Amino acid sequence: MVLAFMFLRRLFSVFPVWLGVSVLSFGLLRLIPGDTATMMLGTRYTEERAERLRERMGLDQPLPVQYVRWLGRVVRGDLGESAYTGRPVRDELLERLPVTLQLAGGALITALLIAIPLGVLGAAQRGKAGDYAAQVVGISGLSIPNFWLGTLLILGFSLGPGGLPSGGYISPSVSLAQNLRHMLLPTVALSLAVAAVLLRMCRSAMLEILDQDFMELARAKGVSRTRLLWVHGLKNAWLPVMTVLGIQAGYLLGGSVVIESVFRLPGIGSLALSAIQSRDYVLLQGVILFVATAFLLINLTVDLLYAWIDPRMRAS
Amino acid sequence: MKNTWQAFRMHRMGMVGAVLLALLLGSALFAPLLSPRDPLAMQTDALLTAPGSDALLGTDALGRDVLSRILHGSRLALHVGLVSVGFALTAGCLLGVTAGYAGGKTDYVISRFLDILFSVPDVMLALAIMAVLGQKTTNVMLAIGIVYTPIFARVARGEVLRVKRALFVEAARSMGVRTLPLIVRHILPAAVPALIVQTTLSFAFAVLAESALSFLGLGVEPDTPSWGMMLRDGKDWLDEAWWISVFPGMAITLTVLSFNLVGDALRDALDPRLRGGAA
Amino acid sequence: MCTEDNQNSEPTLLQLEGVTKFYGAVRAADAVSFSLRRGGMTALVGESGSGKSTLARLILRLEEPDAGRILFEGTDFTALTGSALRGARKDVQMIFQDPHASLNPRMKVKAILEEPLKAQGVARKERMQQVRRIMERTRIPEEFLNRYAHELSGGQRQRIGVARALVLEPKLVIADEPTAALDVSIQAKILDLLREMRRELDFTLLFISHDLAVVYNLCDHVIVMRSGRVVEEGPRDRLFNDPREDYTRELLAAAPG
Numbered sequence: 001m002v003l004a005f006m007f008l009r010r011l012f013s014v015f016p017v018w019l020g021v022s023v024l025s026f027g028l029l030r031l032i033p034g035d036t037a038t039m040m041l042g043t044r045y046t047e048e049r050a051e052r053l054r055e056r057m058g059l060d061q062p063l064p065v066q067y068v069r070w071l072g073r074v075v076r077g078d079l080g081e082s083a084y085t086g087r088p089v090r091d092e093l094l095e096r097l098p099v100t101l102q103l104a105g106g107a108l109i110t111a112l113l114i115a116i117p118l119g120v121l122g123a124a125q126r127g128k129a130g131d132y133a134a135q136v137v138g139i140s141g142l143s144i145p146n147f148w149l150g151t152l153l154i155l156g157f158s159l160g161p162g163g164l165p166s167g168g169y170i171s172p173s174v175s176l177a178q179n180l181r182h183m184l185l186p187t188v189a190l191s192l193a194v195a196a197v198l199l200r201m202c203r204s205a206m207l208e209i210l211d212q213d214f215m216e217l218a219r220a221k222g223v224s225r226t227r228l229l230w231v232h233g234l235k236n237a238w239l240p241v242m243t244v245l246g247i248q249a250g251y252l253l254g255g256s257v258v259i260e261s262v263f264r265l266p267g268i269g270s271l272a273l274s275a276i277q278s279r280d281y282v283l284l285q286g287v288i289l290f291v292a293t294a295f296l297l298i299n300l301t302v303d304l305l306y307a308w309i310d311p312r313m314r315a316s
Numbered sequence: 317m318k319n320t321w322q323a324f325r326m327h328r329m330g331m332v333g334a335v336l337l338a339l340l341l342g343s344a345l346f347a348p349l350l351s352p353r354d355p356l357a358m359q360t361d362a363l364l365t366a367p368g369s370d371a372l373l374g375t376d377a378l379g380r381d382v383l384s385r386i387l388h389g390s391r392l393a394l395h396v397g398l399v400s401v402g403f404a405l406t407a408g409c410l411l412g413v414t415a416g417y418a419g420g421k422t423d424y425v426i427s428r429f430l431d432i433l434f435s436v437p438d439v440m441l442a443l444a445i446m447a448v449l450g451q452k453t454t455n456v457m458l459a460i461g462i463v464y465t466p467i468f469a470r471v472a473r474g475e476v477l478r479v480k481r482a483l484f485v486e487a488a489r490s491m492g493v494r495t496l497p498l499i500v501r502h503i504l505p506a507a508v509p510a511l512i513v514q515t516t517l518s519f520a521f522a523v524l525a526e527s528a529l530s531f532l533g534l535g536v537e538p539d540t541p542s543w544g545m546m547l548r549d550g551k552d553w554l555d556e557a558w559w560i561s562v563f564p565g566m567a568i569t570l571t572v573l574s575f576n577l578v579g580d581a582l583r584d585a586l587d588p589r590l591r592g593g594a595a
Numbered sequence: 596m597c598t599e600d601n602q603n604s605e606p607t608l609l610q611l612e613g614v615t616k617f618y619g620a621v622r623a624a625d626a627v628s629f630s631l632r633r634g635g636m637t638a639l640v641g642e643s644g645s646g647k648s649t650l651a652r653l654i655l656r657l658e659e660p661d662a663g664r665i666l667f668e669g670t671d672f673t674a675l676t677g678s679a680l681r682g683a684r685k686d687v688q689m690i691f692q693d694p695h696a697s698l699n700p701r702m703k704v705k706a707i708l709e710e711p712l713k714a715q716g717v718a719r720k721e722r723m724q725q726v727r728r729i730m731e732r733t734r735i736p737e738e739f740l741n742r743y744a745h746e747l748s749g750g751q752r753q754r755i756g757v758a759r760a761l762v763l764e765p766k767l768v769i770a771d772e773p774t775a776a777l778d779v780s781i782q783a784k785i786l787d788l789l790r791e792m793r794r795e796l797d798f799t800l801l802f803i804s805h806d807l808a809v810v811y812n813l814c815d816h817v818i819v820m821r822s823g824r825v826v827e828e829g830p831r832d833r834l835f836n837d838p839r840e841d842y843t844r845e846l847l848a849a850a851p852g
Contacts, residue, residue, distance in 0.1 A: 254437030
């Protein structure tokens with residue numbers, strides 16, 4: 001009941017932000033000087049098509065009217081047609097979504113697998129070798145640009161002895177093994193920066209928890225140190241780590257632009273890039289609106305999960 | 317101030333960062349003197365030379381000296397960082413202080429506006445802005461500045477909210493101190509430590525963002541010696557000339573690392589409250 | 596002996612008419628009416644949470660009342676805005692309870708004492724003269740000018756708090772438990788200073804306190820508050836010797852000594 005109320009309230013506060021994002025995406029196309037219809041048609045321009053488009057989109061109407069009509073189409077899932085290929089933007093997005101989802105999802109899991117053990121280790125060995133290692137990974141992960149890391153990985157593992165593919169994509173429906181071989185390097189390259197942020201968060205949260213009284217109490221009761229760290233400590237450290245997950249999702253979506261470019265993966269990020277290169281602003285508008293909507297929804301979910309877990313965590 | 321400096325000096329990693337930063341500043345200032353060659357000069361007889369006595373860090377596919385380009389690239393990185401972070405700091409403080417101080421509807425409108433900017437991932441937002449403005453160094457600065465404005469605004473707003481109700485602020489109000497002097501004399505100084513930390517860390521972001529945009533071909537003009545642009549040039553020659561890609565990347569990493577180290581140390585030294593906080 | 600109206604010879608300086616302030620469901624001030632005679636030393640007493648401090652904040656216009664008027668020398672203080680309000684603030688100054696929190700830790704004593712003068716548009720040369728004069732009066736050593744407030748002891752800080760409130764030579768000074776945060780030995784000195792300053796500068800004092808012994812020693816008129824309402828008011832001797840309300844009797848009985 002309380003959760004349902006929270007959900008509605010959060011949804012209510014997200015909605016104006018989403019509207020703002022839609023205005024931003026809509027405005028993007030109008031900020032570029034030149035005739036909108038010409039721009040939207042790109043290479044497919046004919047006088048006849050332009051006339052039909054102006055008619056359909058109401059381009060002779062005032063901007064607010066155009067916006068409302070555009071929004072009406074967006075809400076029904078119609079994001080317009082690519083100026084370059086003439087295909088619906090929605091289809092372009094859906095076609096490329098699985099690649100980016102696999103990349104970002106894989107990177108998130110990899111990041112957690114690196115961050116949590118190292119973060120706990122760092123806190124447990126405060127000031128000793130393990131902590132030092134964790135801090136080095138943390139600070140270098142924040143400092144190495146992901147596209148350079150990708151380049152280094154190609155140098156080391158595709159041109160070097162590893163023999164992994166240096167780019168390209170193979171759908172898992174064709175060959176799962178090939179798919180994984182192709183995704184391994186980009187996933188690692190994208191994950192390191194996220195791992196660094198999560199690791200630092202996890203380490204400091206663990207340090208704070210280790211200082212607290214109930215840990216002393218548990219130790220006095222004879223709970224083993226390992227159990228103490230990994231069960232009691234981590235259970236509590238997980239919450240602050242979760243708070244940054246939503247923001248990291250945004251980093252993953254943005255970072256995928258760069259990584260998909262390095263490894264020539266046909267995902268949403270490279271779609272955005274090719275949209276800019278071919279001046280396909282309808283497509284770019286669609287990508288931005290889509291990514292921002294996804295980001296808002298992810299953050300909404302994280303917030304709700306947090307609210308759902310938090311009271312139980314405190315009670316235990 | 318004295319204590320801050322002492323605390324900073326005790327911070328080993330922070331001092332490492334400070335030394336790296338000093339080296340970076342030195343190479344940016346003295347790039348023309350330190351560079352063995354003109355960073356733009358193409359030597360047609362020395363294409364893709366491996367690192368060695370002829371060219372310390374090798375040459376690229378057009379025969380340009382990699383070391384000279386890296387040294388000159390530090391100027392660009394710092395220049396872009398300075399202008400874009402300066403823009404973000406100024407715009408962010410204006411928005412954040414206004415929102416925090418005014419409260420109510422003003423706060424709501426500004427905060428939602430910042431949320432909108434926040435809800436587009438940073439690289440994506442910068443790309444979109446560059447798509448509208450066009451590929452140009454000044455536009456890169458503006459795009460990065462806009463992208464990082466909301467962070468400064470949030471920091472400034474939070475700090476204003478923290479001290480707005482402080483008794484000494486109320487005391488000043490009760491004396492009839494006008495709004496602007498009240499903010500400048502009483503509220504902003506309290507926000508300075510957090511803003512210094514954010515500024516340092518934002519330099520790291522800005523250097524990363526500029527190189528990423530240039531790497532994607534949406535940053536600085538094609539021939540400009542920029543680290544990101546060098547990596548872009550190098551990626552087609554990976555199997556023949558690793559040095560074109562490896563050395564500029566190192567320069568980016570060391571630069572970003574130095575700002576991150578100094579930022580972390582400042583956070584620890586200036587304000588215990590901020591310790592281990594936001595990433 | 597002296598009647599309820601012994602102050603009537605002096606005109607009214609401050610008058611509250613039905614001043615009301617809610618915080619949600621809490622009535623911090625509930626139709627409060629009273630007036631202060633020029634030159635009087637009035638105590639506002641009551642337990643913490645009785646609305647004393649809220650009244651001070653309302654008079655200072657740090658808060659806006661939900662209803663009622665506050666008249667200062669006959670003009671409606673609550674209706675003033677902009678430069679008229681700023682000008683009027685010159686005459687109403689406050690000594691805050693906590694000299695630790697009410698002085699900006701990043702400012703030097705000189706800047707703290709100059710600030711009210713600056714706010715009122717006093718010229719730079721004039722400002723320094725007035726700062727020196729008030730420092731002499733409140734016996735703040737000159738070498739404090741370039742110290743930060745946080746380098747000083749609690750008593751010294753409150754001396755600066757008093758000096759800051761008096762530097763504009765206001766007509767009304769509100770002192771909100773000015774000694775509550777200080778050591779007992781220092782409390783008396785600050786009270787002596789207040790008494791002495793009032794003789795010299797001839798301001799009207801509204802003294803907020805829950806310490807009845809202090810009130811008896813300092814003030815000539817007492818207003819008792821409870822839950823945002825005025826329970827009883829009267830000259831000090833009458834109120835202490837012959838309280839009319841049960842609550843006043845309770846307060847007096849609970850006071851030590």
